[in-house]
Amino acid sequence: MLDKKRVRLMTRTAIYEKNHAEExxxxxxxxxxxxxxxxxxxxxxxxxxxxxxxxxxxxxxxxDSVMEGLTIVKLILLAAIALGFYLVLLIVYGIGAGNFYxxxxxxxxxxxxxxxxxxxxxxxxxxxxxxxx
Numbered sequence: 001m002l003d004k005k006r007v008r009l010m011t012r013t014a015i016y017e018k019n020h021a022e023e024x025x026x027x028x029x030x031x032x033x034x035x036x037x038x039x040x041x042x043x044x045x046x047x048x049x050x051x052x053x054x055x056x057x058x059x060x061x062x063x064d065s066v067m068e069g070l071t072i073v074k075l076i077l078l079a080a081i082a083l084g085f086y087l088v089l090l091i092v093y094g095i096g097a098g099n100f101y102x103x104x105x106x107x108x109x110x111x112x113x114x115x116x117x118x119x120x121x122x123x124x125x126x127x128x129x130x131x132x133x
Contacts, residue, residue, distance in 0.1 A: 010122065024109075032106065034103060035101060037098075044097070048090070048092060072094040
C-alpha cells in the first residue's frame with residue numbers, strides 16, 4: 001500500500017533534484033565567505049572588462065570632439081572623471097555582488113539541508129515499512 005506522505009516526500013525530492021540539486025550542492029561545498037568572495041572578484045573583473053570596452057568605444061566615437069581644444073588640464077580632468085566613475089561603479093557592484101552571492105549561498109545551503117533531511121525521513125519510512133513486513 002502506498003503511503004501519501006511518502007509519495008509527497010518522494011515527489012518533492014524528485015522535483016528538487018531535477019531543478020536545483022546539482023547547482024545547490026556545488027555551491028554548498030564552499031564556505032559562504034569563499035563563495036561570495038570568489039564570485040564578487042569574478043564580477044568585478046567582468047565589470048572592468050565591460051567598462052574598458054565601453055570607454056574605448058565612447059572615445060572612438062567622440063574622438064574628434066574630445067581632441068578639439070584638448071589641453072593638459074582638460075585631459076587630467078577627463079581622466080579623473082573616468083577614474084572616479086569607474087571606482088564608484090566598482091564599489092556599487094562589489095557591494096551588490098557580495099550581498100547577492102552571500103544570500104545565494106545561504107538559500108542553497110538551506111535547500112540542501114532540507115533535501116538531506118527529507119532523504120533521511122524517506123529512509124526511516126522505508127526501514128519502518130521493512131521492519132513491519
